[in-house]
Amino acid sequence: MGKRILLGVTGGIAAYKSAELVRELRRQGHEVQVVMTNGAHAFVQPLTFQALSGHPVRESLLEPEAEAGMGHIELAKWADLVLVAPASADVMAKLAGGLADDLLTTVCLATQVPIALAPAMNQAMWRNARTQRNRSLLAADPQLRLWGPQAGDQACGDTGPGRMLEPAVLAQEVAAMADQPLAGRRLVITAGPTREALDPVRYISNHSSGRMGFALAQAASEQGAEVTLVAGPVEQPTPGGVARIDVTSALEMKEAVDQAVSAGADWFIATAAVADYRPITVADQKMKKEPDADAPVVELEENPDILASVAARTEQRPLTIGFAAETRDVADYARDKLSRKGLDLIVANDVTTPGLGFNSDSNAVEVFWADGSERFEARPKRELARDLIRLFQAHQSNPPSQL
Numbered sequence: 001m002g003k004r005i006l007l008g009v010t011g012g013i014a015a016y017k018s019a020e021l022v023r024e025l026r027r028q029g030h031e032v033q034v035v036m037t038n039g040a041h042a043f044v045q046p047l048t049f050q051a052l053s054g055h056p057v058r059e060s061l062l063e064p065e066a067e068a069g070m071g072h073i074e075l076a077k078w079a080d081l082v083l084v085a086p087a088s089a090d091v092m093a094k095l096a097g098g099l100a101d102d103l104l105t106t107v108c109l110a111t112q113v114p115i116a117l118a119p120a121m122n123q124a125m126w127r128n129a130r131t132q133r134n135r136s137l138l139a140a141d142p143q144l145r146l147w148g149p150q151a152g153d154q155a156c157g158d159t160g161p162g163r164m165l166e167p168a169v170l171a172q173e174v175a176a177m178a179d180q181p182l183a184g185r186r187l188v189i190t191a192g193p194t195r196e197a198l199d200p201v202r203y204i205s206n207h208s209s210g211r212m213g214f215a216l217a218q219a220a221s222e223q224g225a226e227v228t229l230v231a232g233p234v235e236q237p238t239p240g241g242v243a244r245i246d247v248t249s250a251l252e253m254k255e256a257v258d259q260a261v262s263a264g265a266d267w268f269i270a271t272a273a274v275a276d277y278r279p280i281t282v283a284d285q286k287m288k289k290e291p292d293a294d295a296p297v298v299e300l301e302e303n304p305d306i307l308a309s310v311a312a313r314t315e316q317r318p319l320t321i322g323f324a325a326e327t328r329d330v331a332d333y334a335r336d337k338l339s340r341k342g343l344d345l346i347v348a349n350d351v352t353t354p355g356l357g358f359n360s361d362s363n364a365v366e367v368f369w370a371d372g373s374e375r376f377e378a379r380p381k382r383e384l385a386r387d388l389i390r391l392f393q394a395h396q397s398n399p400p401s402q403l
């Protein structure tokens with residue numbers, strides 16, 4: 001289905017590839033308007049984009065003539081998607097800071113539709129801590145998505161990360177968004193920790209931030225899925241379009257999941273770090289420290305395994321995907337869990353790597369299924385979420401694993 005795409009072109013040698021991108025997008029049936037920044041002029045002539053898009057190119061904010069036609073706010077409202085390709089380090093910094101000092105950044109601030117960035121820059125500029133800080137900020141913004149960059153040879157002679165994704169790949173990303181490949185699919189996702197009460201003020205829990213599950217919920221919802229997100233106590237904003245059910249304990253999480261899966265689900269994704277045990281008794285009143293008394297002993301009982309119970313369903317069994325946070329022998333434990341819990345897929349990560357996994361923005365994982373595996377090197381959880389969804393989709397038509 002044809003969409004209205006506002007293509008922002010910023011200064012960089014990759015700008016010449018954006019001409020091909022306009023052609024690809026138009027070939028897919030989209031309408032394209034181009035906004036160029038001052039820096040982009042040094043690389044490509046506006047006339048190129050005008051000829052390829054069939055629309056005059058917009059270049060500056062508050063040009064009386066252009067504003068009399070489609071003003072910058074109307075332009076922001078016109079678009080179904082804003083795609084900035086190439087996105088320079090400068091435009092990433094401006095967007096991360098919420099600046100609006102030219103037409104493109106103003107439109108990006110005024111629009112409510114998704115904004116996709118295809119970064120392109122020298123590898124040292126990409127690796128620079130300031131660019132990486134901006135990248136993390138942008139990756140955490142629910143309106144934004146980052147497509148690329150890829151690593152390889154660069155125009156300046158360097159080799160490394162910073163190449164813009166090829167126009168055909170960017171056009172595929174647009175197609176995935178426009179086609180809504182998960183339309184009609186119902187997903188149930190668990191996320192975050194659970195809290196197991198000891199008394200009215202104390203509990204047993206863990207450090208899970210819920211970010212991976214929330215990122216998956218967002219990516220799936222953006223691709224058209226109907227998502228029910230069963231969330232333990234976390235400080236995460238609910239992604240647009242996602243139905244969130246807040247729970248506290250493992251028993252509450254199980255009840256919410258049972259209900260949601262019984263209502264019909266195509267996929268069940270368990271990212272939650274569910275407490276394995278809960279205190280057998282929960283004190284009515286806050287437990288007091290008694291002088292000279294022995295330290296209290298807390299007796300625990302096992303919580304139900306929510307994931308295994310969904311995988312064991314004989315009716316309405318969704319494609320069932322687990323997560324495994326391991327500190328050693330990741331592949332062995334993951335494969336064992338895959339078969340013991342009867343899962344279709346398991347996503348394993350080594351939580352001992354600093355800056356990755358638990359309570360962090362990035363993650364590197366290896367996914368296992370009955371007769372295969374695939375490794376995903378470190379990347380922001382939002383990017384990883386989209387990559388994982390693509391993999392799960394490839395498995396949805398396969399029969400459940402015969403383990």
Ligand code: C5P
Pocket residue numbers: 190250270271272273274275276303304305306307308321322323324325337
């Ligand atoms: O066995 P382990 O806790 O490592 O398994 C992790 C996977 O199982 C995760 O997908 C987690 O969400 C799920 N799980 C669950 N219910 C439990 C324990 C774990 O759904 N009680």
